[in-house]
Amino acid sequence: VDFKEYVVLKTNQIEKKLDQLVPEDDVPHRILLQAARYSLLNGGKRLRPLLTLATAETLGCQTGAALTPACALEMIHTYSLIHDDLPCMDDDDYRRGKPSLHKAFPEGHAVLAGDFLLTFAFDVLAHDEQLTVQQRLKLISIMSRKSGMPGMIAGQVLDLEAEGKTIDLEQLRLIHRNKTGAIITASIEFGGVVAGASEDQMKILAQFGHDVGLAFQIIDDVLDVTASKKKPGKSVGSDIENGKATYVSLMGLDQAREMAYQLLESSKKVIKPLAKNTTLLVQFADRLVNREF
Ligand code: IPE
Ligand code: IPE
Ligand code: MG
Ligand code: MG
Ligand code: MG
Numbered sequence: 556v557d558f559k560e561y562v563v564l565k566t567n568q569i570e571k572k573l574d575q576l577v578p579e580d581d582v583p584h585r586i587l588l589q590a591a592r593y594s595l596l597n598g599g600k601r602l603r604p605l606l607t608l609a610t611a612e613t614l615g616c617q618t619g620a621a622l623t624p625a626c627a628l629e630m631i632h633t634y635s636l637i638h639d640d641l642p643c644m645d646d647d648d649y650r651r652g653k654p655s656l657h658k659a660f661p662e663g664h665a666v667l668a669g670d671f672l673l674t675f676a677f678d679v680l681a682h683d684e685q686l687t688v689q690q691r692l693k694l695i696s697i698m699s700r701k702s703g704m705p706g707m708i709a710g711q712v713l714d715l716e717a718e719g720k721t722i723d724l725e726q727l728r729l730i731h732r733n734k735t736g737a738i739i740t741a742s743i744e745f746g747g748v749v750a751g752a753s754e755d756q757m758k759i760l761a762q763f764g765h766d767v768g769l770a771f772q773i774i775d776d777v778l779d780v781t782a783s784k785k786k787p788g789k790s791v792g793s794d795i796e797n798g799k800a801t802y803v804s805l806m807g808l809d810q811a812r813e814m815a816y817q818l819l820e821s822s823k824k825v826i827k828p829l830a831k832n833t834t835l836l837v838q839f840a841d842r843l844v845n846r847e848f
Contacts, residue, residue, distance in 0.1 A: 613835055
């Protein structure tokens with residue numbers, strides 16, 4: 556199948572699975588499920604779960620066992636967006652084509668829906684019977700580190716600390732690798748774990764994730780400046796408003812783009828020694844960098 560068809564097909568599977576994993580049950584705390592579903596469903600490019608599926612497939616795993624772990628990571632990602640948009644963080648009112656969760660529900664509910672998605676993601680991994688107990692433990696270990704510290708949370712706190720300050724490129728790279736690169740790397744490593752990748756293969760996958768993860772956030776910085784209001788489905792111009800340190804604020808649009816393309820080229824070299832047909836992963840790397848939202 557061609558790449559576009561692949562993405563549509565797999566995105567549909569991801570949407571369906573997410574819907575199943577977080578049903579709107581008739582429970583006293585139903586509002587929590589409604590809030591979580593508001594942010595989780597019908598929106599988002601699903602790039603992280605798609606990367607998990609593509610990596611597993613590249614390594615020869617056709618069983619569909621990657622789908623549930625992929626969705627667990629999307630829950631973590633969604634929680635990170637809910638909290639990232641809160642007034643005490645980036646204070647953004649628009650996400651995934653709708654008002655941010657804290658605009659549609661009381662702010663406390665938004666905090667708790669994020670907490671729920673975070674904790675439930677681990678529950679989903681722990682109980683995934685398509686995986687061996689060893690695989691589950693490995694995934695839980697990757698997820699806790701990459702979404703925590705060092706990882707996404709470490710990056711988010713450095714991002715807040717850097718607001719209104721001048722930092723150098725090395726510090727900014729550290730922020731971006733952590734706040735965004737870590738989860739993207741995890742999504743690729745997840746595919747490796749499900750497919751039973753060797754240690755050497757896991758190293759290659761991590762390096763590949765490192766490059767595309769950083770490139771992805773650089774383009775996010777670019778799009779915050781260049782995207783038209785409607786396209787990204789989220790607030791634009793937010794970085795300048797918040798005095799954020801970004802690749803654009805540090806080196807300008809053209810050099811930021813150039814940097815992303817260099818990382819894309821590097822990622823294509825890095826993935827070669829995997830000694831598999833890496834066309835699909837290379838197509839995803841291209842998709843992550845050459846995007847309009
Ligand atoms: C947005 O991620 C947050 C970043 C880490 C840059 P995405 O651009 O993947 O957002 P969704 O999932 O498509 O909404
Ligand atoms: C997001 O970085 C990193 C996260 C962990 C959510 P941004 O703050 O730049 O993401 P957007 O632009 O709000 O999606
Ligand atoms: Mg942020
Ligand atoms: Mg933000
Ligand atoms: Mg951004």
